[in-house]
Amino acid sequence: MASGGPEIEQLIQLLARLPGLGPRSARRAVLHLIKKKESLMIPLSAALDRAVLAVKTCEVCGNVDTTSPCGICADPRRTESGMLIVVEDVSDLWALERAGVGAVRYHVLGGVLSPLDGVGPDDISIASLVERAPTFKEVVLAVNATVEGQTTAHYITDRLTESDTKITRLAHGVPVGGELDYLDEGTLSQALRARTQI
Amino acid sequence: MASGGPEIEQLIQLLARLPGLGPRSARRAVLHLIKKKESLMIPLSAALDRAVLAVKTCEVCGNVDTTSPCGICADPRRTESGMLIVVEDVSDLWALERAGVGAVRYHVLGGVLSPLDGVGPDDISIASLVERAPTFKEVVLAVNATVEGQTTAHYITDRLTESDTKITRLAHGVPVGGELDYLDEGTLSQALRARTQI
Numbered sequence: 001m002a003s004g005g006p007e008i009e010q011l012i013q014l015l016a017r018l019p020g021l022g023p024r025s026a027r028r029a030v031l032h033l034i035k036k037k038e039s040l041m042i043p044l045s046a047a048l049d050r051a052v053l054a055v056k057t058c059e060v061c062g063n064v065d066t067t068s069p070c071g072i073c074a075d076p077r078r079t080e081s082g083m084l085i086v087v088e089d090v091s092d093l094w095a096l097e098r099a100g101v102g103a104v105r106y107h108v109l110g111g112v113l114s115p116l117d118g119v120g121p122d123d124i125s126i127a128s129l130v131e132r133a134p135t136f137k138e139v140v141l142a143v144n145a146t147v148e149g150q151t152t153a154h155y156i157t158d159r160l161t162e163s164d165t166k167i168t169r170l171a172h173g174v175p176v177g178g179e180l181d182y183l184d185e186g187t188l189s190q191a192l193r194a195r196t197q198i
Numbered sequence: 199m200a201s202g203g204p205e206i207e208q209l210i211q212l213l214a215r216l217p218g219l220g221p222r223s224a225r226r227a228v229l230h231l232i233k234k235k236e237s238l239m240i241p242l243s244a245a246l247d248r249a250v251l252a253v254k255t256c257e258v259c260g261n262v263d264t265t266s267p268c269g270i271c272a273d274p275r276r277t278e279s280g281m282l283i284v285v286e287d288v289s290d291l292w293a294l295e296r297a298g299v300g301a302v303r304y305h306v307l308g309g310v311l312s313p314l315d316g317v318g319p320d321d322i323s324i325a326s327l328v329e330r331a332p333t334f335k336e337v338v339l340a341v342n343a344t345v346e347g348q349t350t351a352h353y354i355t356d357r358l359t360e361s362d363t364k365i366t367r368l369a370h371g372v373p374v375g376g377e378l379d380y381l382d383e384g385t386l387s388q389a390l391r392a393r394t395q396i
């Protein structure tokens with residue numbers, strides 16, 4: 001039942017679709033926005049407008065940024081000759097960046113192989129990875145420690161055997177079944193330092 | 199560390215200020231928005247723009263709506279001669295509306311008396327309540343079952359003793375220390391039906 005006009009009701013329904021918010025917390029969020037109209041609602045509205053216009057997916061690595069190539073791909077201190085870290089999702093890339101893993105580049109797969117869900121090699125960014133990989137000394141498969149993540153890592157390893165690039169994975173230390181994005185930054189840094197060759 | 203340009207970073211920081219979201223869930227929310235740019239991010243941006251322009255606080259009852267008087271105050275089926283439900287916050291009004299309590303009107307106090315926090319009778323909408331109350335048959339004090347809520351109810355009862363209006367409160371059934379907005383709708387309906395005279 002609408003208690004605040006169609007504009008408010010629609011805002012609640014859209015916010016309720018964000019991960020971590022449901023209908024009840026979306027209503028609380030909207031009331032909070034309305035109470036903090038000048039200091040939060042108007043700035044958020046403006047920030048969202050700007051982000052809609054500015055946000056791009058990097059054509060090189062799959063990161064999201066306001067430029068393409070993204071800031072990481074365009075950074076000359078992160079050379080092609082170094083380390084390429086392969087992640088499932090942009091959130092994993094951001095988690096590794098927060099952990100301060102150094103002058104690396106990334107490749108965002110945009111998912112994992114999952115035959116049961118009909119996700120095959122052509123549905124995620126594997127072809128472009130096979131193309132990029134030989135220009136790097138080392139490819140680190142930083143996929144989640146899930147069955148699908150490990151299946152994806154095996155498939156990528158098979159596809160890259162012809163290149164001279166060293167292929168590694170994150171050290172055990174990533175909890176089995178765990179997702180990178182939920183790990184603390186120290187664990188992530190350590191897992192990268194202790195990475196092992198596949 | 200910013201991984202997605204200043205526009206994205208700013209959006210994360212603003213979303214993190216919403217109740218129920220922290221920095222981590224705000225990042226997830228922003229990534230979700232970016233992935234669903236056409237179906238969610240753009241509609242949310244437009245809805246927020248519209249809401250910023252449209253949202254008003256009702257000058258009669260304190261509800262938020264896109265008109266003032268609000269839809270409830272302007273609804274002729276909810277007559278002044280009936281029941282006025284006094285709530286602390288707009289979220290409580292919305293919770294009662296969702297519970298379908300009937301053709302009632304509301305008065306939003308916008309807080310509770312709290313001497314320790316320096317909140318006195320002039321800081322919440324008590325004067326306008328004292329003015330409105332005599333035009334209703336019954337005033338239901340639907341404040342939270344907290345110390346401050348009950349203090350506020352006592353204070354309002356004292357201020358309204360001169361009027362002939364019947365003053366009631368919600369039946370016990372509201373858990374002690376509990377907040378209306380978190381109750382299920384059946385409990386709220388029952389508590390209103392079994393309301394008792396103060």
Ligand SMILES: [Zn+2]
Pocket residue numbers: 058059060061062063069070071072073074
């Ligand atoms: Zn990039």
Ligand SMILES: [Zn+2]
Pocket residue numbers: 256257258259260261267268269270271272
């Ligand atoms: Zn109103």
